[in-house]
Amino acid sequence: GDSVTQTEGQVALSEEDFLTIHCNYSASGYPALFWYVQYPGEGPQFLFRASRDKEKGSSRGFEATYDKGTTSFHLRKASVQESDSAVYYCALSSSGSWQLIFGSGTQLTVMP
Amino acid sequence: DAAVTQKPRYLIKMKGQEAEMKCIPEKGHTAVFWYQQKQSKELKFLIYFQNQQPLDQIDMVKERFSAVCPSSSLCSLGIRTCEAEDSALYLCSSSQPGTEDAEQFFGPGTRLTVL
Numbered sequence: 376g377d378s379v380t381q382t383e384g385q386v387a388l389s390e391e392d393f394l395t396i397h398c399n400y401s402a403s404g405y406p407a408l409f410w411y412v413q414y415p416g417e418g419p420q421f422l423f424r425a426s427r428d429k430e431k432g433s434s435r436g437f438e439a440t441y442d443k444g445t446t447s448f449h450l451r452k453a454s455v456q457e458s459d460s461a462v463y464y465c466a467l468s469s470s471g472s473w474q475l476i477f478g479s480g481t482q483l484t485v486m487p
Numbered sequence: 488d489a490a491v492t493q494k495p496r497y498l499i500k501m502k503g504q505e506a507e508m509k510c511i512p513e514k515g516h517t518a519v520f521w522y523q524q525k526q527s528k529e530l531k532f533l534i535y536f537q538n539q540q541p542l543d544q545i546d547m548v549k550e551r552f553s554a555v556c557p558s559s560s561l562c563s564l565g566i567r568t569c570e571a572e573d574s575a576l577y578l579c580s581s582s583q584p585g586t587e588d589a590e591q592f593f594g595p596g597t598r599l600t601v602l
Contacts, residue, residue, distance in 0.1 A: 407588030418491070418578050418593030419530070426588050462527065468588055473518060474532040474543060475591060 377402040377469050379478035387484045388455055396450040396481045398439070398465030406467040408432075408441055408448040409475065413462045422463075455485045491594035493579050498599045500569045507565040508597040512581030519562050520591060521554065524576040533577075536562065569601045 380399045388394060400406065407426045411419035423432035425441040425448065432439055437452045448465060465478040492511040500506045512519050517538050522530040534544035539556040548554060556562040566573055576598050580591040 416595065418580070418595050420593070421590040424588055424590065464530070472543070473535055473537070473582075473589075474520065475522075475530070476532070477522075477530040479529045480527075 377406065377467060377476050379465050379467055379476055381465055381478035381481050383481045384479070385482045385484070387486065389486050390456055391454045392485075394450070394452040394455045394459075394483070396463055396465075396483070398448045398450065398478060400446050400448065400465075400467050402467055402469050404470045405443070406469045408439075409466040409468070410437065410439060410448075410450050411464045411466060411477075413464065413480070419464060455483070457485045457487050459483060460485045491579055491581055491592050493577075493594035493597050495597060496595065498597055500599065500601050502569060502571060502601055504569050505565065505567060506569050506573075506599055506601075507563055508577055508599070510562045510564070510579030510581075510594060511560055512562065512579070513592055514560070515583065516581035516592070517559070517584045518582045518589070518591075519556055520580045520582075521562075521564050522578045522580065524578055524596070525574075527576075530578065533564070566599075569599075571601050574599060574601045 378401045382397045409424045410422040413419040423434040425432040428443040430441045439448045462480045466475045519536040521533040524530045534554045536556045553565040576596040578596045580593040582589040582591045
């Protein structure tokens, strides 16, 4: 079945560091790809999505580019802040399906 | 602000008891989803409603859960006989009518503990 892989379980950075969280997917066709962020005690919040090859999604300084060739949708931010500390989830929805398939999440901790 | 509401926020049940949790989707949203999240790990899809009709669900839900959306403004998820493995955060989300890449809005969840 379709799946999403996030290789980093935890990432620890200092403020103003560059962030990369890797996301690779396995699905047929052109699934829609998403990034969600979850803060403690809350449900996940939508960050952005991309639905076509080479499409870039972005929000709040975060960005990711849909790459069908490498089946990736890596999350990047040029300069992280302490307030970015949260769990980040990569997810996909397959063509013809409304459910989201989530990766295992990456806990980002940003130290002042 | 519009938001997905879930009640109760916390639920404690003994093994073998029945549990029920409710979700109020965002106004105007016709798609409602339930997910299970254990120990702050990945979210697992449970069931999806479109216009109050269940359109997709996993086998575990068919066998041990009960889920309905009696109106466009209320859905519920129940567990007929709680087991220890059901301890988790149950998240409800909703989305606007449209395509399958529509953004889902999540509630804060109901945290179920089965003793």
